[in-house]
Amino acid sequence: MNIKSPYLLFIGDAVDPLSIKMARSAADWCPEHCVGEFTLPGCSVTTGLPDMSIAHAAQLGAKSFVLGFANSGGTLDSAWVPAILEALDAGLDIVSGLHDKLSDIEVIKTKAQLLNRQLIDLRHPKDKFRTGTGTKRTGKRILTVGTDCSVGKMYTSLSLKKAMDNRGVASTFRATGQCGILISGGGVAIDCVVSDFISGAVESLSPDNQPEHWDIIEGQGSLSHPAFAGVSLGLLHGAQADALVICHAFGRAHMRGLPQYAVPTIEHTIALNESAARLTNPEAKVVGVSVNSSALNEQQALQQCDELSQRLGLPVADPFRHEMKTILDNFL
Amino acid sequence: MNIKSPYLLFIGDAVDPLSIKMARSAADWCPEHCVGEFTLPGCSVTTGLPDMSIAHAAQLGAKSFVLGFANSGGTLDSAWVPAILEALDAGLDIVSGLHDKLSDIEVIKTKAQLLNRQLIDLRHPKDKFRTGTGTKRTGKRILTVGTDCSVGKMYTSLSLKKAMDNRGVASTFRATGQCGILISGGGVAIDCVVSDFISGAVESLSPDNQPEHWDIIEGQGSLSHPAFAGVSLGLLHGAQADALVICHAFGRAHMRGLPQYAVPTIEHTIALNESAARLTNPEAKVVGVSVNSSALNEQQALQQCDELSQRLGLPVADPFRHEMKTILDNFL
Numbered sequence: 139m140n141i142k143s144p145y146l147l148f149i150g151d152a153v154d155p156l157s158i159k160m161a162r163s164a165a166d167w168c169p170e171h172c173v174g175e176f177t178l179p180g181c182s183v184t185t186g187l188p189d190m191s192i193a194h195a196a197q198l199g200a201k202s203f204v205l206g207f208a209n210s211g212g213t214l215d216s217a218w219v220p221a222i223l224e225a226l227d228a229g230l231d232i233v234s235g236l237h238d239k240l241s242d243i244e245v246i247k248t249k250a251q252l253l254n255r256q257l258i259d260l261r262h263p264k265d266k267f268r269t270g271t272g273t274k275r276t277g278k279r280i281l282t283v284g285t286d287c288s289v290g291k292m293y294t295s296l297s298l299k300k301a302m303d304n305r306g307v308a309s310t311f312r313a314t315g316q317c318g319i320l321i322s323g324g325g326v327a328i329d330c331v332v333s334d335f336i337s338g339a340v341e342s343l344s345p346d347n348q349p350e351h352w353d354i355i356e357g358q359g360s361l362s363h364p365a366f367a368g369v370s371l372g373l374l375h376g377a378q379a380d381a382l383v384i385c386h387a388f389g390r391a392h393m394r395g396l397p398q399y400a401v402p403t404i405e406h407t408i409a410l411n412e413s414a415a416r417l418t419n420p421e422a423k424v425v426g427v428s429v430n431s432s433a434l435n436e437q438q439a440l441q442q443c444d445e446l447s448q449r450l451g452l453p454v455a456d457p458f459r460h461e462m463k464t465i466l467d468n469f470l
Numbered sequence: 471m472n473i474k475s476p477y478l479l480f481i482g483d484a485v486d487p488l489s490i491k492m493a494r495s496a497a498d499w500c501p502e503h504c505v506g507e508f509t510l511p512g513c514s515v516t517t518g519l520p521d522m523s524i525a526h527a528a529q530l531g532a533k534s535f536v537l538g539f540a541n542s543g544g545t546l547d548s549a550w551v552p553a554i555l556e557a558l559d560a561g562l563d564i565v566s567g568l569h570d571k572l573s574d575i576e577v578i579k580t581k582a583q584l585l586n587r588q589l590i591d592l593r594h595p596k597d598k599f600r601t602g603t604g605t606k607r608t609g610k611r612i613l614t615v616g617t618d619c620s621v622g623k624m625y626t627s628l629s630l631k632k633a634m635d636n637r638g639v640a641s642t643f644r645a646t647g648q649c650g651i652l653i654s655g656g657g658v659a660i661d662c663v664v665s666d667f668i669s670g671a672v673e674s675l676s677p678d679n680q681p682e683h684w685d686i687i688e689g690q691g692s693l694s695h696p697a698f699a700g701v702s703l704g705l706l707h708g709a710q711a712d713a714l715v716i717c718h719a720f721g722r723a724h725m726r727g728l729p730q731y732a733v734p735t736i737e738h739t740i741a742l743n744e745s746a747a748r749l750t751n752p753e754a755k756v757v758g759v760s761v762n763s764s765a766l767n768e769q770q771a772l773q774q775c776d777e778l779s780q781r782l783g784l785p786v787a788d789p790f791r792h793e794m795k796t797i798l799d800n801f802l
Binding site: 271367369396399 | 542543544569600601602603604605660661662663664665666668669670693694696697698699700701702703704705707727728730731746749750
């Protein structure tokens with residue numbers, strides 16, 4: 139994959155901060171690769187980067203126009219097409235993490251060919267996978283799993299990577315979603331793999347390694363989400379994780395996109411994931427809880443983490459506010 | 471889908487009876503649509519239909535050459551290509567249930583175009599799906615689930631359909647695999663759907679219906695299979711089944727294709743499936759066990775079914791040997 143930086147992050151007329159996950163991921167984890175964001179009228183959220191026109195971004199040297207969206211179903215809204223065409227005209231490649239492919243839209247495809255620009259569909263795997271084997275692999279693996287979707291599995295994984303780097307522990311971040319792929323430049327978008335190959339794709343993403351090396355595998359979805367639990371289970375079985383970190387967002391009212399479904403308890407999520415994970419790794423064990431405490435102030439956050447930690451007998455931390463040290467100590 | 475019958479069933483040089491599931495399904499469930507089977511040297515299994523040349527089948531009026539295979543990974547063996555080309559030359563369409571697409575093989579595609587024959591890839595859904603919603607649908611649903619792959623979920627589903635027809639209960643068979651699609655002429659091959667859409671595809675396959683109507687949904691894989699459990703879980707959540715039938719093969723030594731994985735007990739399979747199914751239908755309940763007792767003689771089979779039934783407190787039957795009556799009585 140040859141994604142040219144710097145990026146202009148396109149967030150359209152978004153109003154839900156969770157819906158621009160792709161843009162926020164880049165702004166948070168590789169700001170040095172971003173010149174700014176581009177919005178449409180009505181947009182009420184921001185990545186925190188300067189809002190600018192496509193022409194201005196091009197003058198600043200932007201090389202890629204990144205669709206910053208992560209909607210359910212991964213559809214490409216026709217209202218975005220004019221901006222995409224303008225970006226192509228301005229000399230930028232287009233990068234998308236949606237299910238809908240850029241090259242399936244005739245007008246985009248034609249202009250990109252004419253102008254010799256790249257259309258990069260990050261979510262669409264180029265590899266041909268095998269079905270899973272469940273065979274034990276060498277090296278160690280940690281996987282982030284969630285009470286829900288969009289609770290911070292990628293952020294937690296990248297924070298664990300940073301913490302391991304700081305401690306001199308050999309590790310590799312293994313991206314399983316479009317945002318992680320954009321940030322790290324490689325990986326497999328598991329939710330876009332043909333379902334027969336979910337586990338097999340994860341097995342190939344995290345192959346045999348040195349005995350003391352850790353693969354930090356980004357989780358997807360939740361075993362308790364009615365739409366996506368299949369993806370989560372296949373990923374869990376393919377990962378054969380030794381260590382699991384539960385990710386949870388304080389104050390989430392219901393499962394993402396489904397008002398009629400309650401968020402499961404962390405206790406239930408631990409039991410469900412450990413029991414399912416042990417099919418392919420009988421030693422699998424939850425080693426900590428990573429929370430998104432952005433709904434709370436600093437003191438409330440610390441207090442709720444403490445209470446949760448005592449209740450569960452596990453280290454609890456928010457990767458944005460606290461260090462991952464206690465979680466690392468618990469399994470290294 | 472316009473699959474022209476009658477079929478010539480191609481089973482190549484197969485030696486494992488489970489590997490020609492597609493051919494056996496057609497021979498067992500729609501023999502009136504089959505003229506015979508075509509084998510290659512070394513083949514040691516049979517569908518029971520007469521072995522004949524492609525030319526002879528064409529003389530008998532065969533219209534479609536059906537690849538009878540169901541290998542793990544769904545790959546199209548290059549050794550089959552000459553037979554496929556011969557069938558095209560003889561005037562037949564080609565029907566495949568593999569992941570590999572017929573039209574991706576240049577020599578097959580070219581000849582089919584030249585001769586104006588159809589290449590039908592049953593496993594590749596043509597529809598665009600939405601992600602699941604978990605919303606309760608009207609009508610009733612029964613789903614077959616398994617201790618393993620290839621234990622008789624489709625056979626059980628079709629037997630339940632026959633039994634409901636005999637009793638005058640309104641019902642529809644909903645195929646989720648290539649064999650079921652070949653037999654019934656419609657459905658969605660769930661293991662070929664992009665993983666984000668597993669549950670959503672099942673929701674659309676089994677829409678709202680009359681309150682007393684039963685959808686009989688064919689299951690796939692097993693929650694205990696390291697390669698395919700993700701597909702099974704997504705299907706289970708999308709189906710929102712009121713009733714579950716556990717399918718099991720007596721004498722299966724290990725999980726299909728994985729000698730290091732033991733087959734789970736039926737008790738464990740019941741608990742696992744009921745607990746997972748209740749996420750989207752709190753009333754979900756196992757109503758019976760359907761066994762494949764072909765490894766036993768008639769008397770042994772009856773005895774083992776009786777013992778199992780007493781142990782579990784559930785009706786147990788082999789759809790090939792016994793009627794589905796006891797299972798039907800338990801939930802209608």
